[in-house]
Amino acid sequence: MVGRELRLPPLPAGPVAVLCGAGLAAASGVPTFRGPAGLWRRHRPEELATPAAFARDPRLVWEWYDWRRGLIAGCRPNAGHRALARLAGSRPGTTLISQNVDGLQERVPPARPLLLHGSIWRLRCAGGCGRGEWEDRRPRLPELPPRCPDCGGLARPAVVWFGEGLPAGSWRRAAAAASACALFLAVGTSAVVQPAAGLIDLARSAGAVTIEVNPEPTAAAVDHRLVGPAEEILPALVAALV
Ligand SMILES: NC(=O)c1ccc[n+]([C@@H]2O[C@H](COP(=O)([O-])OP(=O)(O)OC[C@H]3O[C@@H](n4cnc5c(N)ncnc54)[C@H](O)[C@@H]3O)[C@@H](O)[C@H]2O)c1
Ligand SMILES: [Zn+2]
Numbered sequence: 001m002v003g004r005e006l007r008l009p010p011l012p013a014g015p016v017a018v019l020c021g022a023g024l025a026a027a028s029g030v031p032t033f034r035g036p037a038g039l040w041r042r043h044r045p046e047e048l049a050t051p052a053a054f055a056r057d058p059r060l061v062w063e064w065y066d067w068r069r070g071l072i073a074g075c076r077p078n079a080g081h082r083a084l085a086r087l088a089g090s091r092p093g094t095t096l097i098s099q100n101v102d103g104l105q106e107r108v109p110p111a112r113p114l115l116l117h118g119s120i121w122r123l124r125c126a127g128g129c130g131r132g133e134w135e136d137r138r139p140r141l142p143e144l145p146p147r148c149p150d151c152g153g154l155a156r157p158a159v160v161w162f163g164e165g166l167p168a169g170s171w172r173r174a175a176a177a178a179s180a181c182a183l184f185l186a187v188g189t190s191a192v193v194q195p196a197a198g199l200i201d202l203a204r205s206a207g208a209v210t211i212e213v214n215p216e217p218t219a220a221a222v223d224h225r226l227v228g229p230a231e232e233i234l235p236a237l238v239a240a241l242v
Contacts, residue, residue: 006226006228008236008237008240009211009223010209011183011209011240011241012183012209013182014093014182014183015093015094015095015177015180015181015183016091016093016095016183016185016241017095017174017177017178017181017183017184017185017199017203018084018087018096018097018185019097019099019178019185019187019189019196019199020084020096020100020105020113020188021100021186021187021188021189021191021193021196022034022100022188022189023188023189023214023215023229023230024080024081024098024100024105024187024230025075025078025100025102025104025188026188026230027078027079027229027230027231028075028076028077028078028081028102029071029074029075030075030102030104031071032188032190033190034192047060048061048064049061049159049161049162050162051163051164054156054161058126058145058156059144062141062145062146062157063144065120065157066140066141066144068120069120069138069140069141070139070140072104073137073139074139075102075104076104077105077107078231079231079234079235080230080231080234080235081104081105081108082108082235083234083237083238084096084108084187084234085108085109085111086238087241087242088110088111088112089110089111091242093181095114095174095177095181096111096112097113097114097170097174097177097178097196097199098114098116098117099117099193099196101115101117101118101120101157101159103119103120103121114170114173114174114177115167115170116166116167116170116171116174116196117159117160117166118157118159118160118167119159120157121135121136122135122136122157122158123135123136123146123156123157124155125148125150125153125154125155125156126148126153126154126155127148127151127153129148129150129153131148131149131150131151166195166196171195174199175199178199178200178202178203178206178208179202179203179206181206181208182209183211183241184203184209184211185211185212185213185237186211186212186213186214186220186222187212187213187230187234188213188214188230189214189218190218191212191218192219200220200222201221204221204223209223209224210223210224211223211224211225211226211237212224212225213226213228213230213233213234213237214227215227215229
């Protein structure tokens with residue numbers, strides 16, 4: 001990409017929806033799950049990001065989340081996040097949809113992405129005592145596993161684990177945006193985690209132009225692929241959209 005001109009397909013007028021994945025945060029230093037530098041090379045997802053794993057060994061699961069929190073706390077939003085914030089602020093009818101739990105996009109106003117998989121900075125009671133979610137931004141937690149302040153039971157990360165349902169409100173709004181948009185961007189996602197990846201097909205079948213931004217083309221059925229890193233492609237793409 002560097003030094004080469006980005007050749008863009010014709011871009012329609014009208015609402016834009018953007019589905020972001022871990023690749024958007026790669027340039028910030030947050031490891032992706034899949035791809036060459038993927039986190040899962042050293043940690044298997046089914047050992048850590050499932051309700052069964054948490055029931056079996058909550059401390060191990062929390063050690064992994066605590067390590068990721070510490071790592072992400074030292075990361076800053078990159079040019080890709082800034083470009084998407086610019087799009088959200090300048091083009092009416094833009095919806096940002098994120099699978100990321102890192103909180104980086106939310107740090108660039110006015111971006112307020114719909115969070116499909118929750119946030120690593122929020123916790124909730126695993127015992128279901130009725131206390132709502134709470135925020136805890138400390139990069140490393142003093143006690144692992146952390147406890148629910150109300151009932152003293154185990155707390156868990158307020159993220160969506162494999163096999164769990166998505167937050168209903170975010171999902172409904174994301175699906176509505178995908179169905180109603182003229183342009184749908186799939187940015188930095190391997191497009192294998194469902195149901196999030198299904199938004200691409202939903203948008204395409206509803207008539208949107210679909211564009212993938214990824215250095216490694218995925219199996220997603222899209223109209224166009226912009227092959228390269230999000231932090232390089234998004235600033236140019238957004239400049240053409242606002
Ligand atoms: N930053 C985070 O919050 C984070 C990090 C890792 C995983 N996850 C979780 O992973 C699950 C879904 O997987 P996913 O599809 O988001 O990620 P994934 O790890 O499955 O795939 C990452 C994708 O990003 C691409 N990529 C790598 N560098 C890139 C760059 N510079 N620019 C653009 N694309 C790049 C890779 O080619 C790959 O297709 C989600 O549940 C998400 O919550 C989140
Ligand atoms: Zn509780």
